[in-house]
Amino acid sequence: MRFETSTIKDIAKALGLSTSTVSRALRDRYEISEETKKLVLAYAEKVNYRANPIARSLKERRSYSIGIIVSEIANNFFSQVINGIESIAYDRGYHVIISQTHESYKQEKLNVEHLASRSIDGLLIALSSETQDINYLRDLYAKGLPIVFFDRVPEDFATHKVIANNFKGAFDATEHLILSGKRTVAHLTNSENLSITRERLKGYQAALAKYHIEFKPELVKYCQHGGMHSEELEQAVKELLPYKPDGIFISSDRLTTGCIMALKKTNPEIAHKIAIAGFTNSNLVELFSPSLTSVKQPAFEMGQVATELLISMIEAKRPVTEFETKILDTELVRMQKTLGNRFL
Amino acid sequence: MRFETSTIKDIAKALGLSTSTVSRALRDRYEISEETKKLVLAYAEKVNYRANPIARSLKERRSYSIGIIVSEIANNFFSQVINGIESIAYDRGYHVIISQTHESYKQEKLNVEHLASRSIDGLLIALSSETQDINYLRDLYAKGLPIVFFDRVPEDFATHKVIANNFKGAFDATEHLILSGKRTVAHLTNSENLSITRERLKGYQAALAKYHIEFKPELVKYCQHGGMHSEELEQAVKELLPYKPDGIFISSDRLTTGCIMALKKTNPEIAHKIAIAGFTNSNLVELFSPSLTSVKQPAFEMGQVATELLISMIEAKRPVTEFETKILDTELVRMQKTLGNRFL
């Protein structure tokens, strides 16, 4: 069951021209006379000719598509980033191919290599929480595959990167908790492998320091799998509770919702006493509670910026050697106490 | 900036064989001696040979990729379906390309045609809420593109379809509201264009009938854009409130969360008096309220089943003429009253 479309050859034959002429006419090359162009274009329109992108890719050795690697699309932050990516990519004539790692290094490597073999022209990637070894990316990069990192970026990789101002976002969220009277502010966070984890930890520490609150390492809990497994979260929450935190600063979308669920499940009686401030791009959290404050990342914009940088690399005539790391501001969304949480 | 990989030709030259022999050895054809196979395989491994899928696609006139059209990936139902699709597709050697319509017909048509020109081998699609004219799909189907519909399916299109038991899901949810004492149960739903809208309406009506409650058309509100615009939802809620509903059955993920937000925003004082039961695959809703009951669709499974059907069509030697419509059961998840809603 194959379906057939008309090709350049068909048009050439029908019009008594050569394939080269037809090809050039379709691509609007200057060498072709207006007359012939019109003829070809009209006929192409008539038979509903669509260029075969596969053949074109083979010939030109590029696919006009860019690969995206995220941990999960079912994550508001990432799906917003993807929307930003698409908004730019499609305008510039690129197609996007999305792959999910589900926070697994193995899956990440597999997906990247799969994409690379599909001859993507460039790669946009946010590393998985498991990833430590990025040599496979270095290899591809060295072979000429343009790569732009976003959100979760490696430190020692000379290419463009786009991140949120994680330090400030974390600082603001933590400060907010402190200013609302919390003194024992715990920190629930992602794998230590991630750049965002390190940066947000620093912001948390800086806020504590500003208010002369001692930093206690035991109040920081890491989740290696970024909260993909609920046991992981429940365990973290369980270990945190003995210290009687009155506030928790949480460093990711998935962890924020996961933590609330874990609290609800394991310790419903004290859950409402703990104020939470966390990174999240979900607008649903507004529904949770008056004490949940969120740090929103400019996800859509991040996708746009990253894509523009990537396309500039792809289309550069000479190898790019000057790289930038764009840092975008986050926004702290405080919940209004007044609305209450039991509006239902 | 292009990057080079070794090809069959390179291997052939290095080993003093012909490209045909190398190709056959790599594909493990019977004609090739074990000895040569080993030789080729070893060398291919050594130079890290990756077959060029583009060339293969061109030659075989298929791309080993399937297109997916959903309204939004930032929707738990669809992202779970996609995970289901991927789980099967990758196993069977297919790649997936995801496109979003954002509930726009124009976008849907554009995306489908784009995918078709990228020579996808088959299409999995859930129609946008705006879609009424599916002739463009008929054309592609007639040209030989295998299509399987899921979730939002057209009535008069002879191909495989996979849907949830929307009637029963709606019936159960509505009955649940009635059994918990609600007598004025409104229905907030999607565009009338959609199959799910019609089926769920019937389930709602049947439940009312079972308990001898009169069906009132004014208690049913349609959202043409599936809740993509918040004004749309706020308007619907506003129109519903004068009838003083004590329960609302909501027919989709996005509408459920959107409705709660609209209630919170416009009428926080009465919001908590209204019980809600809705179709949603978000596990976050568990956090909302004790009175929110959800109908969960077997999204992951739906993706799997649809993909298996699609691949069977793609790989069929002769045109398929017998089609099935698989109906999967939904699950009603009642909230436990005990946990309360202000656990935070």
Add this chain to the structure above:
DNA sequence: AAAAACTGTGCAAACGTTCCCAAAAACGTT
């Protein structure tokens, strides 16, 4: 011992493009 069958390999065409190079047509200049 010749014919038949089988094994393993190579040649070459094809998939639908793009593009280098050359050829033809049109035009202008002397």
Add this chain to the structure above:
DNA sequence: AACGTTTTTGGGAACGTTTGCACAGTTTTT
């Protein structure tokens, strides 16, 4: 009228595969 330019077109190779066919060498059959 002969030549040089410019404009327009065509021939054909190439991109990296797969595969039908042919062919050589080996084995089996009669």
